[in-house]
Amino acid sequence: MESHLHTFLHPGEAKKWQERKEALEALELLVKNPKLEPGDYNDVVRALKKVVGKDTNVMLVALAAKCLAGLASGLRKKFGSYAGHVVPTILEKFKEKKPQVVQALQEAIDAIFLTTTLQNISEDVLAVMDNKNPTIKQQTSLFLARSFRHCTPSTLPKSLLKPFCAALLKQINDSAPEVRDAAFEALGTAQKVVGEKAVNPFLAEVDKLKLDRVRTHCNKIKECADKVELAGKKGVSGEKKETKAAAPAPGKAASAPSAASERDTKEAAKPGMAPKKPPPSKAGGPVKKGKAPAAGAGAAKGKKGADVKEVFEQELSPEACEEKAATVLPATCMQQLDSGNWKERLASMEEFQKSVESMERNDIPCQALIKMLAKKPGFKETNFQVMQMKLHIVALVAQKGNFSKTSANIVLDGLVDKVGDVKCGGNAKEALSAIAEACSLPWTAEQVVSLAFAQKNPKNQSETLNWLSNAIKEFGFTGLNVKAFISNVKTALAATNPAIRTSAITLLGVMFLYMGAPLRIFFEEEKPALLSQIDAEFEKMKGQTPSAPTRGSTKSGAGGDVGEDGEDQEEDTPADVMDLLPRTEIGDKITSDLVSKIGDKNWKIRKEGLDEVTTILNEAKFILPNIGELPSALKGRLNDSNKILVQQTLNILQQLATAMGPNIKQHVKNLGMPIITVMGDSKANVRAAALLTLNSWVEQTGMKEWLEGEDLSEELKRENPFLRQEILGWLAEKLPTLRTVPSDLQFCVPYLYACLEDRNGDVRKKAQEALPMFMMHIGFEKMSKATGKLKPASKDQVIALLEKAKASMPAKPAPPPGKTSSKQAAAPTPASAPAAAVYDSAPPASESKPDPKKTKPGGLASKGKTQSVSSDGNTSMTPTKANTSISKAKQTKQVVPAKKVPSKPVKEEEDRSGPIYILVPNGKEQRVKEEKGLKVLKWNFPAPRDEYIEQLKTQMSTCIAKWLQDELFHADFQRHIKAMAVMTDHLETEKEGVMSTLDLVLKWFTLRFFDTNTSVLMKVLEYLKLLFTMLSQEEYHMTELEATSFIPYLLLK
Missing domain, CATH: 1.25.10.10 (Leucine-rich Repeat Variant)
Incomplete structure (x- = not known):
């Protein structure tokens, strides 16, 4: 080894980088031996250290790092004496951002660490x-x-x-x-x-x-x-x-x-990686499809789709590549690759192309062929005809073979270098697109843009951005690293070259198609002239919708139905795009000092606290849902005696909705409803600000959360003319846009009738405007029957107004085109999707005939909710009593079933005869994913706050019977005991249901640990003993989420 190594030391000091490269490549071959003889390697290590630390050519830096890794692996503990010399240099060199350099440095320092302590x-x-x-x-x-x-x-x-x-x-x-x-x-x-x-x-x-x-x-x-x-x-x-x-x-x-x-990535993608025992698979409910969960088509969504079947390949030595290439390419082709005559090189390329075209996918040694193309003169080819052929062959190999990221890393630098070439740029872009198809656009785009901006060639930079704009249109936006692109676009906007700025603005226009208004927030600090150009580009794109992707990762699917995958991916895109926005964790900035400032007695200090919150949100742009004690602090300021602070709080809440996105829905009940209360303020400007804030929240959450429960009816119940005007006007605007609504809307009807006779003329006018909108969802018959509790004089007046409103009742919006209801019913509702979109896709109430045994998770108005809106035989306005059995559902069309109306106790017994758990396919997996992705609050608290309880109610609504949920969250502890008795009765008969909702059931029991009633606690422990005995018999394995959200609270109790 020493005799060989000596010959590399002097060329390593050569001025020409090609000579240094040849020396390092020769050295790399020697140090690849698994074991090296101990000796004096001081000079070699010193030379390699100098290349890593001072060489400006990143390719040589990566080669030197690989040589150090090889030396460390070959010498093992004997390399320890050199570790202290090279570790600081390697760590300092991590300032280099190119992926191939970073990876080589990581491998080197990891190898060196194993030789020392x-x-x-x-x-x-x-x-x-x-x-x-x-x-x-x-x-x-x-x-x-x-x-x-x-x-x-x-x-x-x-x-x-x-x-x-x-x-x-x-x-x-x-x-x-x-x-x-x-x-x-x-x-x-x-x-x-x-x-x-x-x-x-x-x-x-x-x-x-x-x-x-x-x-x-x-x-x-x-x-x-x-x-x-x-x-x-x-x-x-x-x-x-x-x-x-x-x-x-x-x-x-x-x-x-x-x-x-x-x-890890590969293992996660393999089918059959679930626990060996079958029972643990029950944790997520029954899996109806027989496909492997990760390798199947259903899992290959968005960014993951390109990674499931990713080709992992070790980098081969030049000799190995030549040997492999020689088996598939003609001898003349191999000989003429580096000929000094351009015509011979062109002939070689033509033979190369013919050979690749005739090969089968599994016979193409992609890495070997790419390395042959990169062989001197490689991508520095001076003849444009040869270069065009070479780039075309790269695209061909990427399209036809099992092309890996290892192969891509060899060629990307050369492609980026040619992307701005007048004659070869088109072929270079096509090769990049072919690689994106093989290795996924998100990965390829990130590498390409990084390489382009590491250069100083403005033409290459502008054309790279143009390629990316076109590639996004072809491949779609799913999985892209938005944060990285925003950073690069900002660099491009600051460039002195106008072509780069123009390309950057064009790219922003394409991104705007997928991201919409949130994208502009990242560029608000740009110069006014530049911002006006960006706004003009966004204005051009307004009203346009992105076309469906025409290209994609063709090698990632694994035997699934391609058509179904395509639809699933398209439907998920809006939620995915919101997930792609770079979000900041601000929970650690909401300190106890800040909260106490917001609640201080001195209004100036309160204002300081609110100013700090505004600054935090301005800096963060988009945030994760964890905001600590901020909701309770802001809620207090909505009642502030200082109207300026109330308006400032409303402005913060608007900003909060935009910053948090769809995840703001978890704060609707505890922070959103107080916004409605502010609409009753005597000052018109405060009411206007409250309405604006309310609409900004609804834009993110949809209307479902606002109409569920009795909160809205309680607001309407207040005899405040300003509040009633604003609420009724708001409902008159929103209700016609919805296809279905929660049945709880009926709670508002008595107060709507009271508003029709209000002393204030404006309230009466708004109530009359809202009347047809209520009727389009509840129906004339039900609205008429609800007048039965009114005084005779009032009843006659209201019925006359109902008859008048019937004539002007609008039709319900048509369902979205191109989506089948069965598919929507089968797909669990993503937490990040706006609620309005969810129940817009549900079937109309009059068509809904749910079977309790076949209830789908998408049916948000399942059981009594939709039927209570359209059932003709129910005279009660209480939604919880409107649930009907299967036999009753079949008789919905009877006009007056007066003689057959059973008494209330019998009806309740009927309602409660079905299963109490609703099996939601992959429901638990979705909840785990949401909690890990911080889309919902993590179940971790010293004492349960309102937002945790509301979140649990929302999660239970799709998989626990409505009547049981009412019992579980009732204020009376006796109802909790009754609920536990029912759960005990169903424990053996609904094992699947218990296991599919175990995470939610255990969370509910943690809430009971905070109760002080001994009777409840004894019942809780009795049930838990039975529950865990059953789970043990079924060989069920608790998930990490179930354990961490329950066991700590059990231990505390």
Whole structure:
């Protein structure tokens, strides 16, 4: 080895980068040997360190990093003496953002870590953690997270843990979210390794929200720690079987942390990865389709669709590539690839193309062929005809073969370099699109844009943005990294070259088609002249809808129905786009000091608190739903005696709705309803601000949450003429736009009739305007029967107005075209989708005949809700008593079934005869996904607040019988005891139902732990004993969500 290595030291100092590259490639081949003889490698390490630290060519930096990784893997512990020399250089070089460089540096430092100890390199790591560059801080924390996994409590003592925790604690408060996330991951890993008891003393000053994030990462590490160990034991053989590479696979132990994540992805995508015992699969309810859950078509949605069948491939050596290429390409083609005569090179390309066209998909050695195309002169080809052919072949290989990201990384730099070429740009763009089809647009676009902006060629930058604009139209918007593109677009808008700015504005116009108004918020700080150009582009796009994707990842599907997948993906797009918006966690900024400021006796201090909230929201733009105690603080300010502060609070609530998006619906009951109360204010400007705020909330949530329950009727009940005018006017505007409404709208009818006779003329006028809108949903017959409780004089007057309103009653909106009701009924409602869209897709009330045994989760008006609106035989205005049995549903069309109306007790018995649990396919999985994605509040509190209870009620509404839900959330504890008795009776007969809703049932029992009534608590414990006995017999395995939302509260009790 020493004799060979000596020849590389002097060329390594060569001025020409090609010579340095050749030297490094030769060195890389030697260090790939699994074991190297110990010796003096000082000069070699010093030369490689110099390339990593000072060379401006990123390709050489990546090669040098690979050489260091190979040396560390080959020398093993003997490399430890060199570790201290190269670790600081590698960490400092993480400022480089190119993915191929970052990956090579990660592999190098991971390999080096295995040759030394954390103690030996701790000073170097700690020194770098104070660096101002966020990428360096992020990658250093991620390195620590990976390193901690190889430690034990003895190799990670308190003396070492203390300085690392101190440095990481600074980073969890960093302004860059990627730095914070990496720091949380490192702390979580440390906690997993040494235990919570050892780490907690260093986290004493950390607030609860951040501690929860550390625990979350700790739990994640728990899941993958075993896989990391397995990767170290089985990785080599597994890789060899998969890749069949000619060269041996070096440095497996070194790359274990990064390789583990790839294997995790692959394992997650494999069918049959569920627990071995069949009963645990019941946790999510019955699975009706026989397809594998992850590899099947149903799981291949959005971003995941491109990753399910991703081709993982190890990078091959040049010799291995030549050997593979020689088996499929003619000898003359191989010989003429690097000929000095351009005509011979052209002939070689023509033979190359013919060979690829004649091959079958599985016979195409993609990486080998791409490396042959990249062989000198590669993509620096000077003859445009040869270059055009070469780019066309890249596209052909990507389309026809099993093209991997490894192959893509070889060629992307060259393609980006040619994208702005007048003669070759078109072929380069087509090749990029072909790679996007093979490797997914989100990944390809991120690499391409990153490479383009790392260059200084304005033509390449503008044409890359033009390619991306067109690619989004072809592939759709699903899965794209919006945050990264926004950052690059801002860079492009600041460019001096007008072509780059124009391309950036065009790209923004395309993004606006998919994202709408929220996109503009990110560019409000641009110069007025530029902002006016952006607004003009957005104005052009208004009213247009994006066309359906014409291209996509053709290699990710696995035997599913393509047509169904396409529809599912399209229907999910709006929710996915909202998910793509970069959102900021502001929960840690809503401190107790801020909350106390907002509630201070001094109005000036209250105003300061509100100003701080406005600043937080302005900086964050879009936020995650966790906002701590802010709702209760803002609710208090809606009653403020200072009207200026009331208006400021309303402005904040408008901003909050826009910032949080559809997730704001969880705050409707505790914070939204008080907005309606403000509409009764005596000042017109305050009422106008309240109405504007209310509409901004409805835009995000839809109307369902506002019409459910008795909250709205209670507001209408108040004898405030301003409030009644505003509510009735608002309902008159909104109700005609809805196809169906919750049956609770009937609670408003008595007060609507009272408003028809109000002393205030404006109230009467608004009530008359709203009357036909109520009638279109409730029906004339029911509205007429509701007059039975009025005084005779009032009844005659109201019936006359009803007759008049009947003539002007509008028709219900037509259902959205191109969507079948059966499909909608079968699909669980996503939490992030606006509620209006959900019940707009439900069938009309008069057509609904639900069978309790076949109730679908999409039917939000299931059981009594829709029938109570249209049933002719029910004289009661109470929706909970309007539920009808199957036999009753068949008789709905009878005109006057007066003689057959049973007494109330019998009717209740009828209503309660069916199952109490409604099986919702994948309902539990959806709830887990929503909680992990922070779309709903995490079940974690010292005492249950209103928003948690409302959230649980909403989640239960689709899978627990309505009448039982009323009992569960009744104010009277006796009703809770009755509900538990019913649940006990159904425990053995509805095992599937119990298991499919176990997460919700256990959450309800945690609420009971906060009760003080001994009778209730005894019943709770009796039921829980029976429940867990049944689950044990069924060999049911609790999910992490079920355990964490229940066991801590049981222990506390």
